[in-house]
Structures are given as C-alpha cells and as structure tokens.
Amino acid sequence: MSHSTRCAACKSLRKRCPEDCVLAPYFPPTDPQRYACVHKIFGASNTTNMLQQLPMHLRAEAADCISFESRSRVEDPVYGSVGIITQLQEQIITAQSELVKTKGEIAFHNAQQQLQQQQMQQLQMIHAIAQEVEDQPLWLSSSQQDPFPNVNQQLLEDYNYSNTFCGFEF
Amino acid sequence: MRARWNMASSSNSPCAACKFLRRKCQPECVFAPYFPPDQPQKFANVHKVFGASNVTKLLNELHPHQREDAVNSLAFEADMRLRDPVYGCVGLISVLQHQLRQLQMEISCAKSELSKYQNLGITGHGLIAAAANNYNHQQNLGINLIGGGGGVRDHHHHYHHQFFPRDQQQMIRSFDGGNNYDASLLAMNVSANLQLSQFPQPRAAAGDDRRTIDPS
DSSP states (O other), X not given: OBOSSOOHHHHHTTSOOBTTOSSTTTSOTTOHHHHHHHHHHTXXXXXXXXXXXXXXXXXXXXXXXXXXXXXXXXXXXXXTHHHHHHHHHHHHHHHHHHHHHHHHHHHHHHHHHHHHHHHHHHHHHXXXXXXXXXXXXXXXXXXSOOSOTTSOHHHHHHHHHHHHHHOSOO | OOHHHHHHHHHHSOOHHHHHHTSOOOTTOSSTTTSOTTOHHHHHHHHHHTOHHHHHHHHHTSOHHHHHHHHHHHHHHHHHHXXXXXXXXXXXXXXXXXXXXXXXXXXXXXXXXXXXHHHHOOOHHHHHHHHHHTOOSSOEEEOOOOOOSSOOOOGGGGOOOTTSOHHHHHHHHHXXXXXXXXXXXXXXXXXXXXXXXXXXXXXXXXXXTOOOOOOO
16 A cells, blocks of 8 residues: 655655655655755655654654754755854854843943932932021020020020120120 | 875774775775764764765765865764754754843843933933032922933834844844833923922923922
C-alpha cells in the first residue's frame, strides 16, 4: 500500500511512497522546496533517522526545525543558523547597554527631583519662620506675651523702662 | 587553523575525518585543514548529522577562506542537534528571541518613564535660585510649574528598530508609552500649591490652576 500521491521526499527520490513513509506527514508534495533544502543539507537517510528516533508527537516540531535549519544554511552557506544566533546575541548586547543607559538617566532625574523637593521644602520652612516672626512681634516691644514668665516682673519693668526712655541701645 | 599547518600534519597522521572513515588521508583532503586529529568528536558529530558527502559538497561550493567558518558553524549546529534532537539550534534561537523581546519591552517602558521627566522641563536650579533670590515678606503668589521650553518631545521616532524584523517592530511600538503629554494635564499634576514670595520677573506660561492672591 502506498500514498495516493507521493510525498515530496519520495517524489524527489523518485520512488514509491509507502503507507508508513516516515517523511510523508512532514514533507507534503505541495511544498517541494521545503524537502529540497533538507535533502541538500542533511540528506534523506539522515533526516529519516533523526525523525525515527523521536516519539511521534515530537516529529512535526523536529521536522519544522530541521527544515528551518536547512533553509538557513541554503541561504547562508557559511554560517547558516549560527549567523542568526550571532546576530541575535549582538542585538541583545546592544539592547542591554541601551537599557542600562536609559535606567541611568532615569536615576539621575530621580535624584535631581528629590534634591529639588528638599530645597523647596527648606525654602518653605524659611518662609514660614519669617512669616511667623512677622506675625508675632519681638517680645521686647510686645506687652501681651511674657516670654520669661519666671523672671522677676519688677526687674523686667525696670529694664523696659530704661530702654524705652534711653532709646534702644546696645 | 591554517592550511599550511594541516598539510604538514596530514603527512604525519590522518585527519579526524579520514581516521573516522578509515581511509588514507590524501594531501589534498578537503577535511584535513578543518578536522585535526586531536578533535575526533567534531567530525563524528558533523558526520552523524550532515553526512560526509554533504559536507564535502558544501565545502566545495565555498571559497577556501570561507571554509573554516563554515565547518565551525556546521560543527556547532551538529552539536546542538545531538544535544537537542527535536529543536537543535532553533531552540537557542527561540530563547534569544524571547530574551531580546523582553529587553525591548523594558527599554520601551524605561524610555516612556524617562520622557515624563524630560517633558516636565523643570529646571530646578533656576526655580530654586529665583525663589531664594527674590525672597521678601510682602506677597504670596502661587507659582505654576509648567514645563516650558522643551515642550513635548516625541521620543517615539527617536527609537530605531533597524535590527528587528517588521513584526517585532509592530509589537515594540504597541508597548511604547504615550509621549503626547498634554501641557494642561502636566500643569494640573505639577502645579504648585507653594506659597513662595513674589517673583519680580514675568510669570511662566499660564496654566489652568494658577493661583493668584491679591497682594492687598
């Protein structure tokens, strides 16, 4: 018993395609180029051996990967898939340094912003203190607050009198 | 490895390929320069995966100066396929592609975050200096901190995707944060409820929530 239509592999090899052809499920006659690359790079017997060693449920994936590798090698006979790997590694290195650089810039801006906030807070504090000083006159000229509640009031009055009379001198 | 070195060695001992194939190693052996006798596993792997005749055909199609790199890449591929009979090299390619996509997403997020700082356009030194120099205790005016000068910069187009195939570029663009930062939105987020002293200079560009306290 054989397939009604031969698979791409058996067609390429010009032989009958048996019912249990290992390659038939993965190399349909509708895509002859796929098998042509595989045949050129790996060869029919190597491909068959590679697929036969695998359980059925993994063969489709393996056939796809073998097909990809052989196509890469046909397109780039010197480096094949390894060329793609090298290119990806270079791109990763470039991306990593770009990421580090961007994160560095963010950290810089973060630090700058924090510094600005601190400075703003300090200015606010200064302003608040100054405002308080304005709103609450110095105790020397105020008669409403007693900043020194424990001091002998008589002494304080004498002091105030002398400064008021004589002028505020130091 | 150079051909001269291997020509000298092949006259003494067969190359790894001829040793494996149990044949006489001729002086013009195509394998000899690239499969030294001290690396038998290299040819064994290549032979098992690709086959000697296929490798011969491949090498004969290349210039001599390309053959060493070709053999080394074939040896690498063969080794990968023997380690992973299902995915071979493609497994490693998938891993690297995934890693690259992750990095690109991180870069996109980071650039988006960075653009927020750059769009603010706050020159902190100028602002602080102005506040410190113009301190007096007369009036308080709300100062609206709006990103001036720089405005909205479109970082979107500054990011070049020349290394990546189109589908990756599409995916990467979709992750790029919005750079069209609305100035009024910015003003609302950043506007100061700071009660600082009056600035004698003309105020910065007006925003929606500028607060003005009548001095009197």
